[in-house]
Amino acid sequence: MNHRIHAPAEPVVAARHFTVLLSSTRRGARLARLLTERQLVEWQAESGAALQVVAELAANAALHGRVAGRDFRLTLTLQAERTGTLRIEVADARGDRHPRIQDTAGDGAESGRGLLLVAAYADRWGVLDGPGPGCKTVWAEVTPDRGPG
Template sequence: MSDVNERISTLPIAARQFRVPLSATRRGARLGRLLATEQLRSWGLPLDPARLIVAELTANAALHGRVPGRSFRLALTVTVEGVLRIEVTDTRSDVLPVPQTVATGPAESGYGLLLVAELADRWGVRLGPVPCKTVWAELDPATGARKGVPRS
């Protein structure tokens, strides 16, 4: 039993949470980006690179994770340590993201997860509960602001 208690006590504690279901459409993805931007602003957190990651993950959920009649969920969590975790959960666990590792020539799409990998400190995929999958990315407070896109 002490092993279970030890694992529970090491889970990150959320200081702030935001969750919203969104329609699995381009409009839902856009709304997710806008809501995330306003939530980050209200928490006093830097907008970039978080909103770029949200934009990519919500667009992927609307495009690749879409099941007619089902929505996807966007969640933002800030831990006590200041780590921002972005999660997008959709209902297509049979379609897992495959990151593009190198540029193989001109393409109109396929590089979004390469962008997420560059901007996030960590990212991954968690399966379940069936039929769902969650694609997540984390930004550490010390490095997250430095990875932002410079203003022109």
């Protein structure tokens, strides 16, 4: 009798996904950051850069993407462990207002630098129309910290 011993198959880890609707307020923006922090700890993918990106994108959604009575949506997708990329998406109801980087550092302005921070922390970022009519999604991709190396 010929028996074969098979090594156990490695588990396939699909992308991990988290999405939540939040009120388009400062409180909703703060909650986006806190929920992200918790989710990344659960996924063992902590990232200070990701927290900063979420804070900026959620604040922009609450300030510039606000439509009375409409929420914004935060979506986090951690790709399979091979790539390790975290995709952050914040969708709001102001598709007519696409963000652009404004270098206002020299003019004393107290706002307008958020996307400079997103560009600095993210590996890449952009803006898409949708998910529905009149909406837009600002996305960024970040490589989470993988602990001491």
